[in-house]
Amino acid sequence: MTRAPSAVPRPCLSFLFAPSLRIGPRFLSFLVVALGAGVPLAADTIYQASARGKPVIIQRDAIVVKEDSSLLVYKHFDLKEQRVAKVFLYKTSLPYSVETSSPGARQQIVETWKRFGYKATLVDDAGKSTHVFDVFLDFFPPGGRGSLLESVPARTTLPLLIEGGGADELEFSKIDRLEVQGTRLKVTQRDGQTIVGQFLMPTDKPAEVRVLGITDHYDPASADVFDFSLPLARLKEIRFE
Structure with a gap:
């Protein structure tokens, strides 16, 4: 599995302007933790190569649960749905790569998910x-x-x-x-x-x-x-x- 670069840019914020996104206290609190002071949360970061071969972040603060030659499966906190969701990525000619994290970092992101979903x-x-x-x-x-x-x-x-x-x-x-x-x-x-x-x-x-x-x-x-x-x-x- 190809390792992605260690430098992690700040995530794209285009999802904030989606008309279907419900902005609520949990959502805003999650953003404070996720983006405050420019410090990433933890866990796995998923990249896809652009047409020019440059790695572009498509998901951070995730947990990859499966990867093979044709499929990448990961879990993450869905801000729109305010729940943990599973995503299936079918590999194409533009390859994916994963910067994996330690078990401790994965536990940390689960604790963050627990703070911001419905209890x-x-x-x-x-x-x-x-x-x-x-x-x-x-x-x-x-x-x-x-x-x-x-x-x-x-x-x-x-x-x-x-x-x-x-x-x-x-x-x-x-x-x-x-x-x-x-x-x-x-x-x-x-x-x-x-x-x-x-x-x-x-x-x-x-x-x-x-x-x-x-x-x-x-x-x-x-x-x-x-x-x-x-x-x-x-x-x-x-x-x-």
């Missing part, structure tokens, strides 16, 4: 509480059989079919508490408003929605972006921080 205490149907970082929803075949439904994107919003009519998609940032009562969901928002309804499945395929995230036991070397996974129907309550 919550989840209570399952047996009464067990688990503190989970970087919480998000994803979709799988019913009963946990098979891999996730890649055609349905993961999200940090709650699609809700509201009792009495209407539908909404509530951002996690606006939710204080979610109570699960069978198929009935009771959402208490941070402004005190209460909304009751049912989960609105964003696909017509048979699917199961699961709550995913990472715990204090998460292994930075894991190929997954979570080590906690439980169907929403198996939970009694989610208390966001």
Whole structure:
């Protein structure tokens, strides 16, 4: 594997001007840590050679989990989605290179991810509480059989079919508490408003929605972006921080 140059330029900030990017307190705090004083966070840096052969950073503060002759797979904190995501890069005529980091640096970046994703205490149907970082929803075949439904994107919003009519998609940032009562969901928002309804499945395929995230036991070397996974129907309550 080709080593990239040790000098790491500051990252491109063009993503800041994307119209779909939600600017919130977590996002701004992440930028302060990532860019403050010009000091990089840690972990792996991924380059791609330009047409002139010059290495250009395409991702920093990542963790590479797989690399072979045709594919590069890495994890990083997605600022737009405010969750840890996995990216697949298929190698082309313009080669990629990776400046790898130590296990300690990878653990450091995971700790940073845990600070800026959505945090919550989840209570399952047996009464067990688990503190989970970087919480998000994803979709799988019913009963946990098979891999996730890649055609349905993961999200940090709650699609809700509201009792009495209407539908909404509530951002996690606006939710204080979610109570699960069978198929009935009771959402208490941070402004005190209460909304009751049912989960609105964003696909017509048979699917199961699961709550995913990472715990204090998460292994930075894991190929997954979570080590906690439980169907929403198996939970009694989610208390966001």
